[in-house]
Amino acid sequence: MSNPARARLWGWGRTNPSIADEVTVAASGLAATLKETGPRGALARGLGRSYGDAAQNGGGLVVRLAAGPGDIVLDSANGRVTVGAGVSIDELLRIIVPHGFFVPVTPGTRFVTIGGAIASDIHGKNHHIDGSIGNHVESITMMLADGSTTVIGPNSNASLFWATIGGMGLTGVMIDATIRLLPIETSRMCIDTSRVPDLDALFATMSCGDDDVRYSVAWIDLVAKGRNLGRSVLSRGDHARLTDLDARDAVAPFSYGPHQLVAVPPLVPPMGVLNHASVAAFNEAWFRRAPVRRVGEIQGIGAFFHPLDLVGSWNRLYGSRGMVQYQFVVPFGEEDAMRTVVERLSASGAASFLAVLKRFGAANPAPLSFPEAGWTLALDLPGASRGLGDLLHGLDRVVLDAAGRHYFAKDSHMTPEAVRRGYPRLEEWKAVRQAVDPLGVWQSDLGRRLGLI
């Protein structure tokens, strides 16, 4: 076990860092390390891919779980895996894909840990069919504030289990989790792509066709204005069947070796390179290069699910002021609210890089889980954008008035009031936390900022 070292910790957006004592420990050394926790508490951190301050604990202890042998135990017969909380989806996929399994849910990057994924209750392009990751977790082994270890699941200490799903790491430190996997016949995707001219057409297309396909997502151009407002590239599909592959690919149906093409060097001009002009040009090119309609294209897992992972450290492109992610959901029937948000973003002249719009299915029982039935939009904005505060606080009101809410893992600007309105079951969650952590050992910058703790 190493000793804690002072470290400046950031979220992926590189906006508001804080200093904490950081230490990497094996699960066996966790209890001893946590005994050293001071008044600023402790928090587990994964790969730091949440955008804001969710994995920061200024002045306190931040623990990373060391990888160890036996971190991934695949039970092929039953289609489930027990995986260490510090293992990334990248590492997991490299083990399970060759055995014909896929993770039940993946976000837009494979560089997140299982612990972080569960703490954020991540969703993917299949939420409308499969729900979020919490729906697929059979059990979690976790360390509680008193140093004891317990196993929780939907049928075993269910209230703590669901408080931990989406609980942002504030109920305990996950050690491992057992997850049901998705059997696949090949490591390829079979994808239909189509251009959609505007927002109304997008709502209509997704509303009628989504339920027939496992994966569905629209890349929406938020710089486009007027009759192009909300123009999108919709891509939908599923894992390719063996019969979908041509003879050459069918020889090695489970071959999987994702890689990074380039990495952004540490030295980017302080103002960044993503501004309104460059983003507008990129978005235009993206839309133009997409086929008007193409059916049954065979793609790799990486190209379909994790395109941004091709560029290492792409967050540096935003320069020293970093970037702000904004993701919210509004229930079905509140399409006008979504339209208002898209109009305001387009009119603001903010340089929003490709944004993602998707349809969510039903919520799961977790009180702080983000997804609920409705439309979700996720976008990046340069932190240095003029008037960004007024713009986002204005959008917050539109979203909250439409009974929507914001995603903790992406958040870096919300207020406690917005959380109370967006998450009406917050007090229920707090009561569960209070029962297992009466002294407030688990703390984070996000928890303090948003009044979760």
Place this chain on the structure above:
Amino acid sequence: MENALGQPQTIVLLGGTSDIGLAIVRQLLSPTTSTVVLACRDTERGERAAAGLRHHSVTIEVVPFEATATDTHVEFAASLVEKHGDIDVAIVAFSLLGDGEVTSVDVAAAVGISEVNFTGVVSSTIAIANQMRQQGHGSIVMLSSVAGERVRRANPVYGATKAGIDGFAQGLGDSLTDDGVHMLIVRPGFVVSQMTTGLKASPFATTPEKVADATVKGLRARRRTVWVPGILRYVFSALRHLPGPVWRRLPLG
């Protein structure tokens, strides 16, 4: 915790009736702001200042603060954190200008101003900085002045205290960097405010609002120093190198 947009939740103003300090607070206010603490000697005037901020939906608290009561500063800073949680931004804005003609010859008056402007600032800033060290984040705005850049014969005590706290803030700021705490030194020129009522404005005079604007920009960009107006940086880099006899004869108020 300050959010990604550089909007603080909790703001503490030492010198709660300072025109410049209040202008900075107003500029920082956003829907994110939950608490503003105005710490001042004259709490009645503090309440009036608070009334001017009240249309925003934040909790504004006026607390008594005595710069020269240095033995109370540690407890004062601790009580702020206990009551309001992390301090995101602390603005050190109190100082006395004094009448240069008096303080140049009157020992008691000179000591009085030195104790407020220098000893009081050093003491209260360290007390607050220690709290921020423990939270691993936070920003301190130090209201310095171009008067400290090269001290004028017209008001040597005031100028020297500003020179003193400016140097103090530079050194302390460097020592705080590794603790995640950001020190911003603000060097305004002549500011038209209650402090300078009745004085003849110098060239490049500015306003509390302009100082506040530059300060908030400096905070968001995590600068070490800002000059207001910006040109004073270059004016003073010239003035600093003038031969003494020339400097002494300059008609600088």
